[in-house]
Amino acid sequence: MDAAPASSRRFSVLHVFKVFYPDLFGGTLTVIRDICAGLAHAVASSVLVCSDAPRPRHEIVNGIPVERVRSLGNLFSLPIAPTYPFRLWRRIAAYDLVALHAPFPLADLVFACGLGRARPLVVHWHADIVSHGRLRWLVEPLMRRTLQRAEAIIVSDAALATRTALLRDVANKCHVVPFGVDLRKFAALENSERPGSAGRRVVACGRLVPYKGFDVLIRAAADHDFEVRIIGEGRERAHLQQLIDGFGIADRVRLLGSLCDDEMVAEIGAADVFVMPSVTNAETFGLVQLEAMAAGRPIVNTALDTGVPRVARDGREAVTVPPGDAVALAGAINALLADPARRRRMGDAARQRAATHFATAAFDQGIERIYRRAVAAHAAAHRASEQGVGLLDSVRIAAALAWSDLRHRYVRSLLGPFWMSIQMAIMVAVLGSVISHFGPAGGLSRLPMLALSLTAWTFLNGVVLDATTALQASASLIKDRALPPVVFLLQCCFRQGLFALHNAYVPLALWLAIDPMDVGGVFAALPGVLLFIAFTFAASLVLGALATRFRDLKPIIESCLTLAFLASPVIWSPEMIDRGSFIMRVNPLTHLFAIWREPLATGQVPMSSVLYVVMSLSVLVVASLVTLSRLRKAAFWI
Amino acid sequence: MTSITLSNVCLDYPLYGAYDFSIKRRLMNRLLGEADGAHAVRAIDQVSLDIRSGARIGLFGPNGSGKSTLLRLIAGVYPATSGRIEVRGRVMPLLGLSAGANLDLVATDNISLLLRIGGRRPTPAIIDDIWAFTELEDRMRRLPLRTFSSGMLMRVLFATATAFPADILLLDEWLSVVDERFSAKAERRLLELVDGAAIVMLASHDQELLRRVCNRIVPLDRGRIVGAEGGGETDRSARKLEEICA
Numbered sequence: 105m106d107a108a109p110a111s112s113r114r115f116s117v118l119h120v121f122k123v124f125y126p127d128l129f130g131g132t133l134t135v136i137r138d139i140c141a142g143l144a145h146a147v148a149s150s151v152l153v154c155s156d157a158p159r160p161r162h163e164i165v166n167g168i169p170v171e172r173v174r175s176l177g178n179l180f181s182l183p184i185a186p187t188y189p190f191r192l193w194r195r196i197a198a199y200d201l202v203a204l205h206a207p208f209p210l211a212d213l214v215f216a217c218g219l220g221r222a223r224p225l226v227v228h229w230h231a232d233i234v235s236h237g238r239l240r241w242l243v244e245p246l247m248r249r250t251l252q253r254a255e256a257i258i259v260s261d262a263a264l265a266t267r268t269a270l271l272r273d274v275a276n277k278c279h280v281v282p283f284g285v286d287l288r289k290f291a292a293l294e295n296s297e298r299p300g301s302a303g304r305r306v307v308a309c310g311r312l313v314p315y316k317g318f319d320v321l322i323r324a325a326a327d328h329d330f331e332v333r334i335i336g337e338g339r340e341r342a343h344l345q346q347l348i349d350g351f352g353i354a355d356r357v358r359l360l361g362s363l364c365d366d367e368m369v370a371e372i373g374a375a376d377v378f379v380m381p382s383v384t385n386a387e388t389f390g391l392v393q394l395e396a397m398a399a400g401r402p403i404v405n406t407a408l409d410t411g412v413p414r415v416a417r418d419g420r421e422a423v424t425v426p427p428g429d430a431v432a433l434a435g436a437i438n439a440l441l442a443d444p445a446r447r448r449r450m451g452d453a454a455r456q457r458a459a460t461h462f463a464t465a466a467f468d469q470g471i472e473r474i475y476r477r478a479v480a481a482h483a484a485a486h487r488a489s490e491q492g493v494g495l496l497d498s499v500r501i502a503a504a505l506a507w508s509d510l511r512h513r514y515v516r517s518l519l520g521p522f523w524m525s526i527q528m529a530i531m532v533a534v535l536g537s538v539i540s541h542f543g544p545a546g547g548l549s550r551l552p553m554l555a556l557s558l559t560a561w562t563f564l565n566g567v568v569l570d571a572t573t574a575l576q577a578s579a580s581l582i583k584d585r586a587l588p589p590v591v592f593l594l595q596c597c598f599r600q601g602l603f604a605l606h607n608a609y610v611p612l613a614l615w616l617a618i619d620p621m622d623v624g625g626v627f628a629a630l631p632g633v634l635l636f637i638a639f640t641f642a643a644s645l646v647l648g649a650l651a652t653r654f655r656d657l658k659p660i661i662e663s664c665l666t667l668a669f670l671a672s673p674v675i676w677s678p679e680m681i682d683r684g685s686f687i688m689r690v691n692p693l694t695h696l697f698a699i700w701r702e703p704l705a706t707g708q709v710p711m712s713s714v715l716y717v718v719m720s721l722s723v724l725v726v727a728s729l730v731t732l733s734r735l736r737k738a739a740f741w742i
Numbered sequence: 743m744t745s746i747t748l749s750n751v752c753l754d755y756p757l758y759g760a761y762d763f764s765i766k767r768r769l770m771n772r773l774l775g776e777a778d779g780a781h782a783v784r785a786i787d788q789v790s791l792d793i794r795s796g797a798r799i800g801l802f803g804p805n806g807s808g809k810s811t812l813l814r815l816i817a818g819v820y821p822a823t824s825g826r827i828e829v830r831g832r833v834m835p836l837l838g839l840s841a842g843a844n845l846d847l848v849a850t851d852n853i854s855l856l857l858r859i860g861g862r863r864p865t866p867a868i869i870d871d872i873w874a875f876t877e878l879e880d881r882m883r884r885l886p887l888r889t890f891s892s893g894m895l896m897r898v899l900f901a902t903a904t905a906f907p908a909d910i911l912l913l914d915e916w917l918s919v920v921d922e923r924f925s926a927k928a929e930r931r932l933l934e935l936v937d938g939a940a941i942v943m944l945a946s947h948d949q950e951l952l953r954r955v956c957n958r959i960v961p962l963d964r965g966r967i968v969g970a971e972g973g974g975e976t977d978r979s980a981r982k983l984e985e986i987c988a
Contacts, residue, residue: 115907116867146934148867148871472937476937479907480909483832483909497861500858500861501858501861504858504859505855505859508844508847508851508855512846512847580838580840580841581841581842581859582819583814583819583838584835584836584838584914585835585836585837585838585841585860586814586817586818586819586833586835587859650765654764654768656764656766657765736821737821739814740756740758740820
């Protein structure tokens, strides 16, 4: 993708429509393209459409990422793309906002079913369904539901909001944003000489579809001698050509087909009169008449119930005639062609109006503002009840921080993740060889348990030690990003948990190599392990908070931990020590290790130790709750 | 509906001296019957504000006037000593840019981490967009932040911090830290952000900046709101100010 210089991550928008360039040219597509281009600095736009031509599924068109869904053809001007609704539903979550260019019943299917509610929806209401009135009853309920669900509806003219039955119920959500026209495109024409008085050229532009009323224009030309040029392509082409040939006016009425932008500007510039002969309300605005206005051309348009006669107004920038009336149309064209002064006056007024009322900047700003408000309103509605960082968020953030800590630890490490395991292996080897001289034989078979105990001790020791400095270390996150302090105590626990998992390779390997124990013992030890972890966390919470408030506690805690390591059966196995020792009996760590070590070794759960641990844990939990309530003040301590 | 309501909010900030963090000292004081040494300073004094969505509040005042403290009160960092604070909507406090950055990790990892801290899931597309905003070379994505110059670092942090809209955005003075060429772009983005958020509060002593960005300026001095008409009932003076600055 070309790197737009001002591209910034504001939010992403998915434009939903039935077709895109180069399968079709037309007003709606111009609008989508203009929105994508005009808002590029603030919005990352993508387009999801159908296509019955063999095109790549993903493509960049004019710098816009386009995804196409295979369509089997068209039925009632609607692509037959059975997978489109599914694909749309799957894509919605990846964007911050969905912009539906209505009418497009295939997409309504998704929104009407209540899917994609996680994202805000803005509907660009381009036109009502006019041409296939018989099928209205089928799609109208869908469209109504889509409109009800939308955060905002954008129309190009106030007349649309008031005169479209479907929009009347949701009038409070309708915003009028008139389309804009880029005057620079036509700036070259400003000083160019108007075609001389000999000019009898009439230009019209649009897809060759029935509602555009080109047949009326051809009929109007039949009895007069002006030249007509019609820019555009469409399924009516054969029919229109037949009509032209039938009147025998092929020498002065020509269908030009699709033109590129430059050619179109030149054609419009060469016109004496621009005609917009549309016959139904499917023509809502007439973007191309706005372009002709920007080119300073007088307009002849039709008195539709839409924005068409309000963009170029009768008697000022245009002559407005009844739709479908070939005689009136011919009369208006002839009158204008016969009066160069009036043409000039109207053309100047038209350019003036395009510049003042339909500037692209105003259009872009209007659309962007509505998009932004929709995103904000949707977000507010979804999170109105929730305030601050919830418990689940805390856990998530703590986990992310812990994961980052783990990665940080391997930065510039030669061995990567396993240097910790190697460290643990060396420690086990050295301590194991020393201890084997203390007690009776069987030194080798004690190694797995020794390794496991050391892993557990490293975890407990690490969590408590880290907790004493965690809050100070994260002062900026607490004070500047308002994260709850408990996040960072959780982070210590997660981080050391991850480290412990790495260390656990050593006992696991030893266990498999030396003395495969009973697997049943593992299950019996599981509750003990959970109690161990809960105890460790609760202790770290209380000690961490205390050590932050009272700085002289940290060295005390450190030396206590060293002492505890020696006074607890971590490296000593239970049979190596005198169980009658008073210190061993009151030391909670003895029991904290016993509750999972003994089930592992013997399969028996030592109930007295469990009781002792549960009791001390409940004391700790009470202390933790008090701590948590006091943690609100932690920002003062750091 | 997002809103912030402060009524008669006070904050006494406990001042811990060099020895107040010691438990030994505290116990000694207890034993010797001396007064507990926890002095406090009134950082926020009787502040009342009623902010509805659409407001862009500029907090203006000299250093130590309580701008940042007020923002932290609203963000929930400090508990108020007295008064009532009611905040509706999701608050996004961006009071310091570098909070949470890890200089040893490469730039993209930092961006992901900072996004996660902000409660967002980082995807490659989002990171690409953020990187595009920084206008830094692509190869620098894989370099540790430690190797970045302070200006480059600020670009990365600013782009990440402002990547997402929020309901309530709290900003402390940090536009000025970005270098000259980038600052115009940064300010534009800030304005966009302001446009997307329902409420923005921006503390600064750059009155020009506040005038450009905000639609209401609240002057603070020593923790109080000081109006042009001064004194009186703070509630009313705040409302007056809104009219003046609107």
